[in-house]
Amino acid sequence: MKKEPISNTSIIPKGGAARAEACPHRNRDPRILKNDRLIIATRESQLALWQAEHVQARLRALYPQCSVELLGMTTRGDRILDRTLSKVGGKGLFVKELETALQDGRADLAVHSLKDVPVDLAPEFALSTIMEREDPRDALVSARYAELADMPAGAVIGTSSLRRESQIRARHPHLQVRPLRGNLQTRLAKLDRGEYDAIVLAAAGLRRLGLGDRIRTLLAPEDSLPAAGQGALGIEIRADREDLRAVLAPLAHAATTAEALAERAVSRRLGGSCQVPLAAYAQAQGESLRLRALVATPDGARIVRAERTGAARDAEALGLAVAEELLAAGAADILAALG
Numbered sequence: 445m446k447k448e449p450i451s452n453t454s455i456i457p458k459g460g461a462a463r464a465e466a467c468p469h470r471n472r473d474p475r476i477l478k479n480d481r482l483i484i485a486t487r488e489s490q491l492a493l494w495q496a497e498h499v500q501a502r503l504r505a506l507y508p509q510c511s512v513e514l515l516g517m518t519t520r521g522d523r524i525l526d527r528t529l530s531k532v533g534g535k536g537l538f539v540k541e542l543e544t545a546l547q548d549g550r551a552d553l554a555v556h557s558l559k560d561v562p563v564d565l566a567p568e569f570a571l572s573t574i575m576e577r578e579d580p581r582d583a584l585v586s587a588r589y590a591e592l593a594d595m596p597a598g599a600v601i602g603t604s605s606l607r608r609e610s611q612i613r614a615r616h617p618h619l620q621v622r623p624l625r626g627n628l629q630t631r632l633a634k635l636d637r638g639e640y641d642a643i644v645l646a647a648a649g650l651r652r653l654g655l656g657d658r659i660r661t662l663l664a665p666e667d668s669l670p671a672a673g674q675g676a677l678g679i680e681i682r683a684d685r686e687d688l689r690a691v692l693a694p695l696a697h698a699a700t701t702a703e704a705l706a707e708r709a710v711s712r713r714l715g716g717s718c719q720v721p722l723a724a725y726a727q728a729q730g731e732s733l734r735l736r737a738l739v740a741t742p743d744g745a746r747i748v749r750a751e752r753t754g755a756a757r758d759a760e761a762l763g764l765a766v767a768e769e770l771l772a773a774g775a776a777d778i779l780a781a782l783g
């Protein structure tokens with residue numbers, strides 16, 4: 445296999461000189477944080493930077509004495525722009541370089557779109573914190589069409605997500621689905637150049653970048669069930685950094701955490717690779733959690749769905765139960781056929 449060049453990294457200067465004081469917790473408990481400086485590893489796409497800066501701002505507000513800086517990195521997933529990611533190795537592509545920075549101590553935490561975090565991390569890493577979710581739905585972006593149902597036969601719709609593609613093909617078999625890659629700005633530019641009649645993107649990314657006005661329609665979960673973790677941010681640390689768990693605890697969001705645990709349990713049980721059109725979407729309401737999931741063939745000819753409501757505190761068990769139901773209802777055959 446060809447060896448990729450090692451990542452180019454840079455400390456991104458932000459908002460003046462770093463302060464050098466010690467970094468106590470609000471309670472001034474010196475055990476809480478060993479260092480006076482926290483470094484956040486992040487990809488350098490605009491969306492990744494927005495997300496890392498969001499975490500940086502939250503941490504600075506919680507710990508004003510502490511210097512919180514970003515370490516920007518380019519991952520393999522960012523460098524491979526010409527191929528559909530599911531064909532070249534899947535989700536780990538966006539995470540690995542950031543994990544290397546955690547491993548060798550160049551960074552303390554990594555901020556990810558939770559959707560891009562593999563369900564099974566290596567044992568030396570931990571998903572310590574799941575933050576409040578943005579709108580988890582998919583969005584239709586188009587200058588020409590307000591609804592998928594308005595698009596005429598042969599119209600071209602862009603997405604490189606097997607999950608989106610199979611659901612579109614199932615309901616709108618007369619449309620042409622063409623691959624669409626690149627960061628958000630690149631994808632929008634391709635649409636604006638007329639390479640597509642419409643594209644489908646996560647609403648969360650568009651909103652975060654102030655591009656919410658590009659959304660024509662939010663797709664209902666019945667039409668485009670979201671991916672596990674879509675719209676949520678996850679913070680990854682080295683599993684042995686107990687000191688950081690308490691530091692990050694105030695950033696966790698209980699309802700999103702329950703939703704994400706249920707959704708990720710479905711992906712884990714079903715093998716969660718990008719090769720399989722798989723969607724899992726949970727909605728917490730008080731103590732209860734409604735979970736919907738599906739597995740499809742890439743052409744959308746078969747879609748197996750399952751839905752259950754359970755207790756939010758048993759989120760992972762709910763995810764497993766829904767996964768078992770999918771398998772029994774035919775997902776096992778679909779997964780076997782995809783190899």
Ligand SMILES: NCc1[nH]cc(CCC(=O)O)c1CC(=O)O
Pocket residue numbers: 557558559560644645646648649673674675676677
């Ligand atoms: N797969 C890329 C990716 N990872 C996270 C987001 C959007 C933000 C989110 O879902 O949190 C996107 C873009 C997209 O799906 O349109």
